[in-house]
Amino acid sequence: MLQNQVETILPTDWGNFKIIAYSEDENDWMPHIVLIHEKTNFDATIPIRFHSECLTGDIFHSKKCECGKQLHSAMAYFEENGGILIYLRQEGRNIGIINKLKAYKLQEEGKDTVEANLELGLPADSRSFEDALAILSDLKVKSVYLLTNNPEKIAVFDNSPIVLKGRIPIEIKASEESKKYLETKKSFFKHFLDL
Numbered sequence: 001m002l003q004n005q006v007e008t009i010l011p012t013d014w015g016n017f018k019i020i021a022y023s024e025d026e027n028d029w030m031p032h033i034v035l036i037h038e039k040t041n042f043d044a045t046i047p048i049r050f051h052s053e054c055l056t057g058d059i060f061h062s063k064k065c066e067c068g069k070q071l072h073s074a075m076a077y078f079e080e081n082g083g084i085l086i087y088l089r090q091e092g093r094n095i096g097i098i099n100k101l102k103a104y105k106l107q108e109e110g111k112d113t114v115e116a117n118l119e120l121g122l123p124a125d126s127r128s129f130e131d132a133l134a135i136l137s138d139l140k141v142k143s144v145y146l147l148t149n150n151p152e153k154i155a156v157f158d159n160s161p162i163v164l165k166g167r168i169p170i171e172i173k174a175s176e177e178s179k180k181y182l183e184t185k186k187s188f189f190k191h192f193l194d195l
Contacts, residue, residue, distance in 0.1 A: 002134050005031060014079035015039070022135050024143055030089045035075075039082035045165045047083035049074040049147040050132045052090045055097055055190070064104070066172035070117070074147050084141070086132045093125040112184040129156040136162050143183055149192045168193075 005026045010019040017036045023031035040046060053076065057067030074085060092100030093113075099120060106116035114124045133156060136144070143163040146153060147170045157164035171194060 002131055002138070003195075004138065005086075010035065012075070014075040017078075017085075022131075022138075024166070027117070028125060032089055032131055032135065033087040035078075035085040035087070035141075036139075037078040037082045037084070039078075040084060041082055045143040045145055045163075046141055047077060047081055047145045047147060047168060048136070048141070049083070049085050050153050051085060052088050052093070052127055054166050055091060056100070063175050063177035064107075066174075069172045070170050073172065077147060077170075083147075084139070086135055088126045088127070088129070088132060092093055093123075094127045095120075114184055125152075129153055132156070133160050133162065134165070151190050151192070 002024060003022055005021045005028075007018055007020040012088045014037070017035040018038070020034040020036070021031040022034060036097045040066035049070075050174045051067075051071055052066060054062075054067035054071075056062035057069075059068075060072050061068050071085075074083075077083065078085065091097050092103065095103070095117060099117075099122060102120055103113065103122075106119055107113065111119065117124050129152070141162060143165050144157075145166050145168050146157075146164055148154065148170060149171060154164065154167060160172045169192065171192075
């Protein structure tokens with residue numbers, strides 16, 4: 001069972017957050033990370049984001065995806081409005097960084113993200129958002145606004161006691177390098193994108 005292993009204060013460019021590591025084992029080197037902005041009002045509906053780890057986008061600012069920009073956009077939103085970021089350790093739609101880089105290599109040959117994963121014998125997307133719901137329950141969150149374009153993240157609330165009050169779009173303008181990636185998100189995964 002996921003447990004709060006440790007919490008402390010993290011000062012950031014977007015204000016102070018409480019940072020919490022959630023895992024089943026206190027020795028887990030890759031726990032889920034939760035950031036709760038100091039302005040968060042637990043008596044109101046809370047803005048939240050489920051963000052799947054993306055080393056290439058979040059840390060190295062890859063132009064192949066919009067993950068890092070979405071992360072920073074969410075942090076800026078929380079600076080203004082309070083909110084909770086749940087940073088899920090499921091790199092590359094949960095295929096891991098090595099397989100993700102193998103998929104990048106196939107994308108250089110013309111495949112889209114789904115085709116590349118399938119050619120590697122991997123699912124198009126094997127992420128789960130159940131851990132995020134468990135974390136919200138542990139934090140005693142009752143109702144949320146979800147910062148997302150992903151219908152799968154919305155659907156996870158269908159059988160949850162946590163009430164989803166609405167969606168806050170978090171669309172990032174496509175770059176030349178991310179255009180095909182975003183088109184696949186829209187056509188295959190049915191993300192809410194204008195492009």
